[in-house]
Amino acid sequence: xxxxxxxxxxxxxxxxxxxxxxxxxxxxxxxxxxxxxxxxxxxxxxxxxxxxxxxxxxxxxxxxxxxxxxxxxxxxxxxxxxxxxxxxxxxxxxxxxxxxxxxxxxxxxxxxxxxxxxxxxxxxxxxxxxxxxxxxxxxxxxxxxxxxxxxxxxxxxxxxxxxxxxxxxxxxxxxxxxxxxxxxxxxxxxxxxxxxxxxxxxxxxxxxxxxxxxxxxxxxxxxxxxxxxxxxxxxxxxxxxxxxxxxxxxxxxxxxxxxxxxxxxxxxxxxxxxxxxxxxxxxxxxxxxxxxxxxxxxxxxxxxxxxxxxxxxxxxxxxxxxxxxxxxxxxxxxxxxxxxxxxxxxxxxxxxxxxxxxxxxxxxxxxxxxxxxxxxxxxxxxxxxxxxxxxxxxxxxxxxxxxxxxxxxxxxxxxxxxxxxxxxxxxxxxxx
Ligand code: ATP
Ligand code: MG
Numbered sequence: 102x103x104x105x106x107x108x109x110x111x112x113x114x115x116x117x118x119x120x121x122x123x124x125x126x127x128x129x130x131x132x133x134x135x136x137x138x139x140x141x142x143x144x145x146x147x148x149x150x151x152x153x154x155x156x157x158x159x160x161x162x163x164x165x166x167x168x169x170x171x172x173x174x175x176x177x178x179x180x181x182x183x184x185x186x187x188x189x190x191x192x193x194x195x196x197x198x199x200x201x202x203x204x205x206x207x208x209x210x211x212x213x214x215x216x217x218x219x220x221x222x223x224x225x226x227x228x229x230x231x232x233x234x235x236x237x238x239x240x241x242x243x244x245x246x247x248x249x250x251x252x253x254x255x256x257x258x259x260x261x262x263x264x265x266x267x268x269x270x271x272x273x274x275x276x277x278x279x280x281x282x283x284x285x286x287x288x289x290x291x292x293x294x295x296x297x298x299x300x301x302x303x304x305x306x307x308x309x310x311x312x313x314x315x316x317x318x319x320x321x322x323x324x325x326x327x328x329x330x331x332x333x334x335x336x337x338x339x340x341x342x343x344x345x346x347x348x349x350x351x352x353x354x355x356x357x358x359x360x361x362x363x364x365x366x367x368x369x370x371x372x373x374x375x376x377x378x379x380x381x382x383x384x385x386x387x388x389x390x391x392x393x394x395x396x397x398x399x400x401x402x403x404x405x406x407x408x409x410x411x412x413x414x415x416x417x418x419x420x421x422x423x424x425x426x427x428x429x430x431x432x433x434x435x436x437x438x439x440x441x442x443x444x445x446x447x448x449x450x451x452x453x454x455x456x457x458x459x460x461x462x463x464x465x466x467x468x469x470x471x472x473x474x475x476x477x478x479x480x481x482x483x484x485x486x487x488x489x490x491x492x493x494x495x496x497x498x499x500x501x502x503x504x505x506x507x508x509x510x511x512x513x514x515x516x517x518x519x520x521x522x523x524x525x526x527x528x529x530x531x532x533x
Contacts, residue, residue, distance in 0.1 A: 114472040115463075116159075116435070118489075121145075121474070123158030125489045136329055137414035138262025140426050144492045146434075153259025153267035155410075160493070163434040165270060168302060168409050168416075169249050171431060172272050175298040179290060181245035181274055186227045188253065190219040194226040198385045203315055206254035220253040225316075225378070225404065228275050229386045236400065239279050239392050243287065247274035249409065261331060263414030264370060270409040278401045279392065281379065288377055288403050295323050295373050298407070303416055303429025306372055309334050311345035316376040316404065323373035323407075327418050330370040337361050370415045371408075378402040426494030427515050435474040436532055438495040439463055442483050442502035462501055462510055462525050469529050491515070499528060 123145040130142045133149070141147045146161035157165055173183065189210065195201035201209075201219065208220035219226070228246065236244055252271045259265050274291075278284040292308055299306035306323035313320040322345060324334050335351050336343035339361035344351060346366060353366035380399040383389070388400045413432075420427045430436070439462065466473045474495060476486050483502075490498050500511040510528055513520045523531075 114435075114470065115467045116474050118474060118476040119478050121159060123148075123160055125492055133262060134260055135262035135264065135414075135418075136421065137264060137417040140417050140421055140492075141263065141414070144426060144494065147263070153256060153265060155263060155266065160434045161413075164413055164416075164428070164432050165409060167432045167434075168412055169270075169272070171301050172298055172407055172409065173249070175294050175301075176245075176247050176272065176274055179245060179287075179294055180243075181247050181276075183248060184246055185248050185250060186221070186224050186231075188221045188251065190221050190224075190227050192217050192219060194230060194386075195219045198226055198382065200226070200315055206256055208253045208255050221250075222252050222254045223316075223404075223406075224248070224273055225275070225382045229382045229388050229402075232277060232400075233386060233388050236277060236388075237390055239390055242277055242279045242390060242400065243283055244277040245274060245287070246277075247272060247405075261329070261414075263410045264329075264331065264418070266410060269411060272407040272409055274405040276403045276405070277388075278403075279390065279398070281401050284377060284379070284401045284403050288375065291375055291403075291405050292321060295375065295405075295407070299323060299325070299372060299412075301431055302412060303420060303431060304372065304412070307334065307336055307340075307343045307369070309336070309343040309345055309369075310348070311374070312348045313376050317378050317381065320374055320376040322371045324369035325372055325415050325419060326367050327370050327415065328368050329418055330368040332369045332371050333366060334369050335364050335366050337364055370411070370418065372412045372415050373405075373407040375405040376403060378404055421494070422516075424488070425492030428494045428496060430496045433494070433496050435472040435495050436497060437466060437471055437473045437528075438490045438493065438498045439466065439473050439475045440483075440486050440490060440498065440500045441475070441477055442486070442500060461508065462499065465525050466499075466529065471529065471532055497528075497532065 125145050126143055129139040133139045145158060147155045147157055149155055207222055210218045210220050249272050251268055253268055256265050256267055259267055276287050304325050306325050309322045309324045311320050311322045324332060333346040334343050335346050335349055335353055337357040341359050354363045357364055379401055382402055383399040389397050390400055392398055417426050463475050494515055496515050498513045505511050505522055508525055509522050510525055511520050512523050512528055
């Protein structure tokens with residue numbers, strides 16, 4: 102029984118806190134002004150390298166991977182294929198689209214030889230020439246390709262933690278179609294898929310009409326209401342209207358056309374953005390296909406981004422209380438934060454009834470496939486362990502102590518105050 106602690110340390114779905122790389126810290130970091138960076142650093146998820154550039158520690162990577170996998174699932178379901186493109190991009194292709202000079206935040210990397218590269222902030226300049234090698238006939242279309250990869254942008258301000266990185270993780274999908282009608286169908290589908298994806302991630306993202314920047318005439322952003330957000334939308338709380346306040350001529354307070362009352366202005370975080378590119382990039386690279394009658398036409402394109410690391414920051418901004426983060430179940434680093442109270446760990450001493458229950462509980466959870474972070478520390482007070490559990494924000498806390506034995510645990514949800522004593526089997530059932 103005791104031995105079973107060791108094999109499961111690195112099992113991927115369970116972790117001993119004593120072994121975890123990256124720990125909570127007492128004080129929230131003084132050089133961070135954003136809520137998300139302060140919480141995520143203090144709770145041991147990320148560490149800053151330089152402004153706008155963060156390392157993801159094991160806890161943080163688990164969250165990032167959970168977000169990525171939900172997004173993957175949704176993108177795959179639309180018939181898209183995942184690939185991985187380069188970060189060092191061909192300058193000549195950026196010159197072809199005119200964006201070598203017009204893309205403000207482009208990092209330009211000089212080799213010590215004669216080369217200069219664009220450090221990928223987006224991937225039209227890489228993917229369109231690549232697709233040209235493979236898609237030449239109507240039979241090859243539609244085609245949907247996406248990747249999950251670090252992007253680089255030379256942002257002017259980088260004080261918002263994960264919300265505005267100079268290096269950040271993005272999902273970017275590109276779709277290639279025979280006609281505008283086919284693009285519109287997929288674009289409309291993606292609006293629904295985005296809404297659903299963000300809802301699976303615990304976010305209510307409002308579809309918002311916005312400008313398309315260097316990509317297209319207009320675009321649709323997915324905006325999450327948050328007082329600390331850098332964007333602003335004018336929207337109808339009943340859900341039928343939303344425009345980014347940078348573009349819109351509509352004023353706050355105007356009556357909604359459908360009679361839902363006055364439109365509101367709120368601060369938001371842009372977590373996703375989709376663009377009908379049409380033939381802008383196909384024209385730049387001569388990406389054409391032969392239609393059924395043999396006629397040569399430009400491929401019609403769309404692109405669809407989600408800021409994955411920004412989404413993680415947005416979740417931390419929206420889901421927290423004064424004690425710490427409150428992760429939605431779908432993206433929490435672990436499902437259960439198991440706490441052992443009362444003296445020496447059973448590994449090192451003859452187990453008291455409560456202590457042996459701890460190892461049994463841990464064992465049982467792990468065997469059932471429940472993801473557990475187990476606070477096995479011996480020299481730490483109950484108060485400190487509870488405070489750390491609240492800060493880290495795992496949805497369910499289970500406590501074992503001398504007071505709770507006989508296969509029972511104290512159950513508490515992160516977002517409720519109520520505690521209950523229940524059997525381990527009941528706990529497993531509830532977690533199911
Ligand atoms: P912003 O207006 O916030 O600068 P953007 O409109 O330039 O972002 P897009 O080109 O639309 O960004 O990129 C797609 C998605 O990538 C955005 O919706 C956002 O979620 C994310 N993103 C963009 N820039 C950053 C950044 N600097 N840090 C983190 N995520 C970002
Ligand atoms: Mg955008």
